[in-house]
Amino acid sequence: MSGPTESRVTSKDVAAAAGVSRSAVSFAFNDPAKIADSTRQRILAVAKELGYTPNPVARMLQQGRTRSLGVLLPQDLPQIMENPYYSQFFVGLGQVCHREGLTLLLTPPLRNSMLKAIPYAAVDGFVVCGLEVDRGEVAELRRRGIPFVLVDSDPPEGVPSVDVDDQAGAREVVQHLLDLGHRRIAVISFDPGPDKEAYGYRGPLARRMAGIREALAGAGLAMDDLPLIEVPCTREDGYHAAKNLMLLDEPPTALVTLSDILAVGAIDAMHDLGIDIPGQISITGFDDQPEAAWVRPRLTTVRQPIIAKGRVAGDFLISAIRGETQHPHQVLHTVLIIRESTGPIR
Amino acid sequence: MSGPTESRVTSKDVAAAAGVSRSAVSFAFNDPAKIADSTRQRILAVAKELGYTPNPVARMLQQGRTRSLGVLLPQDLPQIMENPYYSQFFVGLGQVCHREGLTLLLTPPLRNSMLKAIPYAAVDGFVVCGLEVDRGEVAELRRRGIPFVLVDSDPPEGVPSVDVDDQAGAREVVQHLLDLGHRRIAVISFDPGPDKEAYGYRGPLARRMAGIREALAGAGLAMDDLPLIEVPCTREDGYHAAKNLMLLDEPPTALVTLSDILAVGAIDAMHDLGIDIPGQISITGFDDQPEAAWVRPRLTTVRQPIIAKGRVAGDFLISAIRGETQHPHQVLHTVLIIRESTGPIR
DNA sequence: ACGGTCTATTAACACGAGTTAGAAACACGT
DNA sequence: ACGTGTTTCTAACTCGTGTTAATAGACCGT
Structure with a gap:
């Protein structure tokens, strides 16, 4: 024995x-x-x-490499895993890991701090996700000499980064609604978090807001003219926000949501209120997640290439790990996907 | 500078x-x-x-702990991440990581071998997923002294494990079809992989097959009487398999699929063939993934508590890491979710 | 038998931390 | 002045591996 x-x-x-x-x-x-x-x-x-x-740890120490990539995440693991956005992002990142024979270490915040999580992760480099307000993370990674790539941030100069042209995407979807004749447009945004007070909008949210503003300006409208609701990014929140908006004295004829999840909730609300889409109201999403094609009516939304984003982030990280000293900054394009949830005003 | x-x-x-x-x-x-x-x-x-x-690696070596859990996966990362099953499983596992302040290391096979991936992972323990044919992984983990939990396997004695009562689930869903009067039932199974030749059915697939057989036996039917198609687990494969089954001389009146994804593909096929569900054919899924409630008609399926499975696996692993020497073996229950894709034979 | 070359093997170090035992410095009471 | 006790710091070891420089030994030709 x-x-x-x-x-x-x-x-x-x-x-x-x-x-x-x-x-x-x-x-x-x-x-x-x-x-x-x-x-x-x-x-x-x-x-x-x-x-x-x-012993893998001893070998890592001796060789100075871990054969794994880290993903520094802005939320706890259950929240991340519930979010289909990240599933797709990890597909892209996973392609790179597969090609290079690496493992993937998911690193959520430690005691609510991304910064604190860094020194515990045994990785060759980090993909840093959604770092909208830099609380020293970039400096920490820099002086520690760990290669990293910023995704969905406000990338400073001299740092490899991957982003999506959120501004153009938002501009186009609002322009689409304007072209259909809509003027009373309401916006349902996901919660910018507690940092909004101190820093204002940051990252993708700031760019999307800018895109909306830009399109409105072309039609002589201002952001302040529109109702705006900010809620956490869940289906239920989208539902309630949409319902509340329809109770206004002059309810909107179009709803711009900044996430497909919110849009799906909004569609549910209209269904319950007996309001026809797109006959009485148009609704748009953002991201083009799988749900967008499942719901009825199918959702008009802004597609962002999430898998490609993950893959490019992985590629950049690999080349940074190899010591290539360029600092590429790539911005991927969005595509407006027009489906059935938007129509002309009547 | x-x-x-x-x-x-x-x-x-x-x-x-x-x-x-x-x-x-x-x-x-x-x-x-x-x-x-x-x-x-x-x-x-x-x-x-x-x-x-x-330096995290040096500290790991000295302290003998890594503060991260490993997940030993049966497929490459892109495949895993495309599969909504794992998203849910990781939610449950993520809850445990969050509670304990741990990171999660995703460990896909190295050069097509789960066994080879083990010695490269710096983790405190492993959740081993879908290990249907043990090629020495259990022995390797055992003698290496790494705590581990088996999920969705054929657990040997004396090893902590978590499973779902696939057999009861399959039995109930087939019984449901029998109760509706169906006798010509076809089965679309996901591919058992190359091990079928050498080992026969293993793990969850074996249990589901046994459940089907059991229900059929109660109605005086045998497995060999039914058409059976085995395909990779994608929507397209479900589509083609279903189409082919309808071309038989005596097409089935009910389709039992062993995964929701396959069922969704089958629904697409019936849609294209102009066959009414559930009027002309009944279709069932397995797992109750989110799609099941999105498709039209909504899918009758067997719900398995995937998130709970992940959480229980995490809990067992934590207690194994703490040195508790029991070897719990938990089997979670399934629930038959009857929706709109099944109806009485006519 | 001897110097030389070549080969198999090992002692010693590096990686970067945490930890134990003990030395040095100092205060205190008698 | 001496022993005792306390505080403060450090030398030396540990973890388990990979790698370099040096040694022991075999083999060869003359």
């Missing part, structure tokens, strides 16, 4: 059992040329017998 | 700059009681000045 809590067997144990030095064991595994084939075979046999496998 | 490739600063550098020993630096950070407060402040100041943060 081999004890269940047998202490882990190290290369020292193998060396002792085979009657050689520790170095010989290492050579047997890593550098067959430096050792006689007969003793190599003997060492390997003993190693197998004892069930020896090198 | 601080150089960009400044070599990482270690505790030795801090010690030298502060004129103390390395140990003092360590104490300043970890054990304030063992050092004079004045020098502690000085060390911390110097450390901050130099931008020192302890």
